[in-house]
Amino acid sequence: MRSPSLDTRCVHAGRDDLARLGVHAPPIDLSSTYPLHDLAEGTADLDALASGARDPLHGSVYARLHNPTVARLERAVAELEGGEAAVAFASGMAAITAILLSLTARGRHVVAVRPVYGGTDHLLASGLLALEVSWSRADQVRAALRPDTALVFIETPANPTCALVDIADVVRQAGDVPVVVDSTFATPVLQRPLALGAAASLHSATKFLGGHGDTVGGIIATSEALARPLRQVRIVTGALLHPLAAFMLHRGLPTLSLRVLAAQERARELALRLSGHPAVAAVHYPGLPGGDPQSLLGRQMNGPGSLLAFEVAGGYEQAQQVMRAVRLITPAVSLGSTDSLIQHPAGLTHRLVPERERAALGISPGMLRLSVGVEGVEDLWRDLDRALAVPATGAWSTADSADPEFVTAEMLGAG
Numbered sequence: 483m484r485s486p487s488l489d490t491r492c493v494h495a496g497r498d499d500l501a502r503l504g505v506h507a508p509p510i511d512l513s514s515t516y517p518l519h520d521l522a523e524g525t526a527d528l529d530a531l532a533s534g535a536r537d538p539l540h541g542s543v544y545a546r547l548h549n550p551t552v553a554r555l556e557r558a559v560a561e562l563e564g565g566e567a568a569v570a571f572a573s574g575m576a577a578i579t580a581i582l583l584s585l586t587a588r589g590r591h592v593v594a595v596r597p598v599y600g601g602t603d604h605l606l607a608s609g610l611l612a613l614e615v616s617w618s619r620a621d622q623v624r625a626a627l628r629p630d631t632a633l634v635f636i637e638t639p640a641n642p643t644c645a646l647v648d649i650a651d652v653v654r655q656a657g658d659v660p661v662v663v664d665s666t667f668a669t670p671v672l673q674r675p676l677a678l679g680a681a682a683s684l685h686s687a688t689k690f691l692g693g694h695g696d697t698v699g700g701i702i703a704t705s706e707a708l709a710r711p712l713r714q715v716r717i718v719t720g721a722l723l724h725p726l727a728a729f730m731l732h733r734g735l736p737t738l739s740l741r742v743l744a745a746q747e748r749a750r751e752l753a754l755r756l757s758g759h760p761a762v763a764a765v766h767y768p769g770l771p772g773g774d775p776q777s778l779l780g781r782q783m784n785g786p787g788s789l790l791a792f793e794v795a796g797g798y799e800q801a802q803q804v805m806r807a808v809r810l811i812t813p814a815v816s817l818g819s820t821d822s823l824i825q826h827p828a829g830l831t832h833r834l835v836p837e838r839e840r841a842a843l844g845i846s847p848g849m850l851r852l853s854v855g856v857e858g859v860e861d862l863w864r865d866l867d868r869a870l871a872v873p874a875t876g877a878w879s880t881a882d883s884a885d886p887e888f889v890t891a892e893m894l895g896a897g
C-alpha cells in the first residue's frame with residue numbers, strides 16, 4: 483500500500499485505537515493512579531516501565547510512569563517525524579534537559595553550535611547540569627569532538643537569526659556521536675532530521691505543534707533505543723506532559739501542515755516587502771535571495787518557514803518603537819502560533835547570551851524576530867509598515883495608541 487501523505491498523517495496519526503475504543507476524539511485520561519487487582523501483574527508493569535518500556539503489559543500503574551493520552555500524542559509525533567518513538571515532556575526545556583541527562587554514557591562533554599534558543603544557550607553555558615560545553619561553528623564540529631563527547635546539539639533554522647545548519651554534514655562530522663536537532667522552527671512539515679541521520683529531533687511543542695499559543699510542552703522523536711533512557715529520566719525527574727496538554731497538542735496536529743504552509747506563504751511575502759523597506763537595514767530569512775547560502779532548501783527543508791528576523795535602521799530605539807506601535811501583531815516572546823508575534827532577541831529571549839557572542843552571531847540591538855501567523859497578509863503588512871513609519875523618538879505614540887477606534891478602522895477596515 484502506498485504510504486499516506488504528510489497531510490493525511492497529520493490528520494490521522496496517533497488515532498489508530500480510537501475506532502476500537504468506540505470514540506471519535508482521543509479520550510483524556512486524568513487518572514493519577516490505576517487499580518492493581520493482580521499484584522504480580524503490577525510488579526511486572528512497574529519493572530517494564532521503570533526500565534524505559536513504551537507501554538505496560540497490563541496497566542499504566544501510576545501517572546508519572548505512563549499515560550495513554552500522552553502515549554497517543556507520542557505515537558503521532560513519532561509517525562510524523564519518521565521515528566520509532568517519541569517521548570513527551572512538560573516543556574521544550576524539560577525535553578532538552580532530559581536528552582542532555584540521558585546521553586551521558588560516553589561522558590559529559592557536549593559540542594553545540596550557536597545560535598540556539600536563549601534558554602538552551604543558558605542551560606548549556608551556565609554549567610547547571612555540570613556539562614562541559616564546546617561551542618563550535620557548524621563546519622568545525624569534527625575538530626571539537628573528544629572521546630568523552632556525549633552529543634552534538636544543533637538547532638535549525640536557528641533562533642533567532644533563522645540561519646540554517648546542514649544537518650547531514652554535521653552528522654557526517656560527528657561520526658558515531660549522536661546529533662540532536664532542535665527542529666522547533668521547521669516542524670515535521672518542513673524538515674525531518676531523523677531521515678538525515680540525526681539521532682533525535684526535538685521540539686518545543688509549545689510552538690507550532692500546539693499552534694494556538696495555549697499549551698506548553700516538549701517532545702523528542704528518536705529511536706526506541708534512545709527513547710528508553712529518555713522515559714527513565716522522565717520518570718525520575720517527573721517532567722511530565724500533562725494529559726490535558728497532550729490532548730491539546732494532539733488536537734493541533736491535524737491542521738499542522740495547513741498552518742505551517744499558510745504562514746510560510748505570508749512570511750515569504752512579508753520578507754520580500756521588508757527587504758525593500760527604507761526603515762529596514764537587513765532581513766534574515768532563508769527564502770530570500772542569499773538567505774540560504776548552502777542551498778539547504780529543497781535538500782534539507784521543504785520551505786523556508788514562517789520565522790524571520792529583520793534589523794531596523796534606527797537600532798534599539800526604533801526596534802523598541804516598533805514593538806510599541808504594532809497593533810495586530812502581538813509584541814511577545816514565543817512563536818508558531820496562528821497569530822503573529824514580534825519580539826526583540828537582544829533584550830528578551832537572548833539577553834543571557836554574552837554580548838560578544840550576540841554580536842558575533844549578528845543578534846544586533848536593532849533586530850526584531852517576527853513569527854508570522856495566518857492573518858491576512860495585507861493586514862500584517864499594513865501593521866508593520868505603519869509601525870516602521872513611527873519615528874524612533876516616540877513622538878507619534880501617545881495620541882494614536884490611545885484611540886482604539888483608529889486602530890480598528892485602520893487595521894481591519896476597508897482594503
Ligand SMILES: *Cc1c(COP(=O)(O)O)cnc(C)c1O
Nearest residue numbers: 573574575599641666686688699
Ligand atoms: C521555545 C523554544 C524552546 C523551549 O521550549 P519551551 O516549551 O518554552 O520550554 C526550545 N527551542 C526552541 C527553538 C524554542 O523556540
